[in-house]
Amino acid sequence: MAVEEDRVTARRAQIFQAAAAVFARQGYHNARMDDIVKASGLSKGGLYWYFKSKEELATGLVHQMLTHESEAMQAVLNSEAPAAERLEHLVRAFAHDLTKNPDRASLALELLALARTIPDIRTCFDTHHEHFVERIAALLMEMGGSSARQLDTHAAALAFTSLIDGMMLRWTLAKSPFDLENALWEATEVLVRGVQAPQLR
Amino acid sequence: MAVEEDRVTARRAQIFQAAAAVFARQGYHNARMDDIVKASGLSKGGLYWYFKSKEELATGLVHQMLTHESEAMQAVLNSEAPAAERLEHLVRAFAHDLTKNPDRASLALELLALARTIPDIRTCFDTHHEHFVERIAALLMEMGGSSARQLDTHAAALAFTSLIDGMMLRWTLAKSPFDLENALWEATEVLVRGVQAPQLR
Amino acid sequence: MAVEEDRVTARRAQIFQAAAAVFARQGYHNARMDDIVKASGLSKGGLYWYFKSKEELATGLVHQMLTHESEAMQAVLNSEAPAAERLEHLVRAFAHDLTKNPDRASLALELLALARTIPDIRTCFDTHHEHFVERIAALLMEMGGSSARQLDTHAAALAFTSLIDGMMLRWTLAKSPFDLENALWEATEVLVRGVQAPQLR
Amino acid sequence: MAVEEDRVTARRAQIFQAAAAVFARQGYHNARMDDIVKASGLSKGGLYWYFKSKEELATGLVHQMLTHESEAMQAVLNSEAPAAERLEHLVRAFAHDLTKNPDRASLALELLALARTIPDIRTCFDTHHEHFVERIAALLMEMGGSSARQLDTHAAALAFTSLIDGMMLRWTLAKSPFDLENALWEATEVLVRGVQAPQLR
DNA sequence: AATGAATGAGCATTCATTCAT
DNA sequence: GATGAATGAATGCTCATTCAT
Structure with a gap:
């Protein structure tokens, strides 16, 4: 269970980091979910598993x-x-x-x-x-x-x-x-x- | 000639006012050109006659x-x-x-x-x-x-x-x-x- | 009257020449009426006086x-x-x-x-x-x-x-x-x- | 993997067929992407997944x-x-x-x-x-x-x-x-x- | 959990044509 | 006859989100 939690936390951190970098560079509205996907190293579906929308991610x-x-x-x-x-x-x-x-x-x-x-x-x-x-x-x-x-x-x-x-x-x-x-x-x-x-x- | 200038200035002012209102309310990226068109009282083409892009308008x-x-x-x-x-x-x-x-x-x-x-x-x-x-x-x-x-x-x-x-x-x-x-x-x-x-x- | 005719003929020839040049370079569909207007030296309204549509011109x-x-x-x-x-x-x-x-x-x-x-x-x-x-x-x-x-x-x-x-x-x-x-x-x-x-x- | 290839090939063929029919009937410039979309049976986004522009499709x-x-x-x-x-x-x-x-x-x-x-x-x-x-x-x-x-x-x-x-x-x-x-x-x-x-x- | 192909509503911009002057 | 500002329908393309696998 704790391991589960850890993975979730790790993934979210990973995504936050990617999003932060992309938003910083391109701004929220010019950032594509695909850009964040690419930066995060996850897949599109993966990202949406942890955040159910771009807004929620922000x-x-x-x-x-x-x-x-x-x-x-x-x-x-x-x-x-x-x-x-x-x-x-x-x-x-x-x-x-x-x-x-x-x-x-x-x-x-x-x-x-x-x-x-x-x-x-x-x-x-x-x-x-x-x-x-x-x-x-x-x-x-x-x-x-x-x-x-x-x-x-x-x-x-x-x-x-x-x-x-x-x-x-x-x-x-x-x-x-x-x-x-x-x-x-x-x-x-x-x-x-x-x-x-x-x-x- | 001066009349021409005046009209151009007036139109631009009219558009600026509309854009200001719309951008203030919805933000630049959530603002649709159509919203500004509507707010300005001009037509789409009319707006684009004075500003050749959304960015230039901003x-x-x-x-x-x-x-x-x-x-x-x-x-x-x-x-x-x-x-x-x-x-x-x-x-x-x-x-x-x-x-x-x-x-x-x-x-x-x-x-x-x-x-x-x-x-x-x-x-x-x-x-x-x-x-x-x-x-x-x-x-x-x-x-x-x-x-x-x-x-x-x-x-x-x-x-x-x-x-x-x-x-x-x-x-x-x-x-x-x-x-x-x-x-x-x-x-x-x-x-x-x-x-x-x-x-x- | 004959003078009238001459002017009409001359204007049309002038427009044909412009259109030919523009169509040759850009193709019919990529040619803008404004391009032809510019090339012809006439005004937009002027062009439309002699040809009532792009298709008719072609x-x-x-x-x-x-x-x-x-x-x-x-x-x-x-x-x-x-x-x-x-x-x-x-x-x-x-x-x-x-x-x-x-x-x-x-x-x-x-x-x-x-x-x-x-x-x-x-x-x-x-x-x-x-x-x-x-x-x-x-x-x-x-x-x-x-x-x-x-x-x-x-x-x-x-x-x-x-x-x-x-x-x-x-x-x-x-x-x-x-x-x-x-x-x-x-x-x-x-x-x-x-x-x-x-x-x- | 071979299955992947096959699907890609099949989709492209499907789109080519639709585009060929539409271009033949209406011409490239009079053809709307939506027409091709309709003829292909795919969605707009689907088509653009395989061809990133009308020109590339042609x-x-x-x-x-x-x-x-x-x-x-x-x-x-x-x-x-x-x-x-x-x-x-x-x-x-x-x-x-x-x-x-x-x-x-x-x-x-x-x-x-x-x-x-x-x-x-x-x-x-x-x-x-x-x-x-x-x-x-x-x-x-x-x-x-x-x-x-x-x-x-x-x-x-x-x-x-x-x-x-x-x-x-x-x-x-x-x-x-x-x-x-x-x-x-x-x-x-x-x-x-x-x-x-x-x-x- | 994870993938990525597929969806389709949404939008900035264009441009032939019109018409008041 | 001529002008060019104004019109607005039309269109290529985008991209957040979904879902079958």
Whole structure:
């Protein structure tokens, strides 16, 4: 039984990997099931055994990716380091990972656009984002927001996550590539400074 | 002659409007040329008289939208008000506009995703973004960056534009809608504070 | 009135020339009315003023070409020279003309194929061919067929015309071009010899 | 494996037959893929599984027809009979076949016209014709050409093949049908007599 | 479980023809 | 007579999905 499970998991992983590569390169709509079949090494019927439609495959892929990302994030947040360091680690790890796998950023944009059209995917992203914002807000709070700044903290968290997505997007599309890790960390610093700085008015 | 030009312009505008509505609702790939034809009030052949392919139509639409946006931005920047006010005006106008036309944000995401696949569209966005960043950088500089902070200013401008795109994206996808104008302005304030705050380390 | 007629004739000739060139190069079905419009120097509406459909244009073109060819043939046949010389002249003139205007042969094949589908064109060719065969038969008879060979003469005429069409066809399609005039005249000689030779059995 | 091959061959044959019928009746350009689909008994996708475009289908059809024809010719030429009889057999079999299947002649004209536009088809015909001429030349030589007449023999072979094509063409287009077998054999006799007759000049 | 041949609804695009000006 | 913008039916081809083996 466990062996069964393993094979299923392995096959699905195999397919996810193929789909990720194909979607990243060609985009969801320009990707043919046959392309994914070819990339996966399975047969057409085989693929449809594990995913009953292209949409379900995309949805599953989003789910898997966001789960991974969430776990990776949690791992960093669970560390013993001071909040500021955890934040930096988070940012750098994220940027570093994308820099090494630029396709991931491309894929993310593709799937994000898909969220507009496919409700399940939208829900996935939505939930993920909410958790993300909460964790960041907590982190920022811990970093030195006085209780009087709670609102600011939450707003800053939203700003932070938006910043990340927006910069990833810019980075994937920009023809003249820039150093994502650096840019992202600089931006984060500015943001953090802004949160901790005394109110202007 | 001028009349000719006018008709051509009018027709193209008419088609752009139809395409914008359809792309916003259904997405580029789920949009049928027939849908746009229907929405435009022209005939199929008529549409193809002005745009020789679906792709060219999308490209033209991106061009037109970015041109409009750039001009709107310039108009705000040309005002006599102090820099800080111009920035606020810019942010609020942008957010206000989207709030009144939520489809625009949706459309923007769609077209942004298209940029991955269609080179001409990518170029349009790229150029537009570069100009955008430059203008914002100039504005931030004017707002009080000492020359010693030039680098920060540019980084902050990049952060700012990323923030805008990212938040617009979040806003379109979020199921629980939030006040875009408020969130964006708060985030902007944090960012500005961060730029003007004394270096932390 | 006569001036009117002249203009009409001139315009039609102008269009025929354009259509001939376009059909020769692209074939009837791959030719767009716009191509012919462009080649003719007229406007779309202008072309349709003189020919009310693509098919009518093709039909008119066939008619005009066959009329010309028939007249050219008649001119040669009307000469005072001995029959054998007239035949040679006929063959050489025909081949010479095609060699100088290879498009004509190509066009002929195209229109011949069209005859299968367009009844009017088929009728044109049919009538033309009948006359052609009759004239050739008369010529061959004059060249020395005894009355006892009348049947042979007619058969030979049919053979002769078939030979011409077939060789023209081969010539247009052959990738390694050959000397049409020479080949055709040699073949004619063989045929003539065969008609004049004593019955074998 | 052999079963696989067989099915593929059978399907292709099935499609060729349908295409031949449809092209013969309507012509290549007036034939709709749907017509062929209907005639073949397959589905649209099924047809496209075996031929990836209309053009490829036509090309394949030409190839198949010429291969068959070449084999049929070879079969006749391989017989033990004297050369003259083999020639007669060849001519009569060819004509007889067409008379029983008039569509074949019609189809041949259609495909011949296609050769003007589709390079692969042109090449097929070209190669076929070359072989045809060579075989006929050899046959004529065997029939009694002295070595002094070698040139004439080749010319006569070219004349012969042209004659066949031309007469088939005439026969398909003629409204008043004639006896193809008879006409063709008579013409052949004249030609042969011409080759064997003493030089005139 | 796995295969891949077969299905058929769906779609972008074309192009002969028309007609208001 | 002439123009060319506008029409819309027509068509080759695609591709997600199915199902007999």
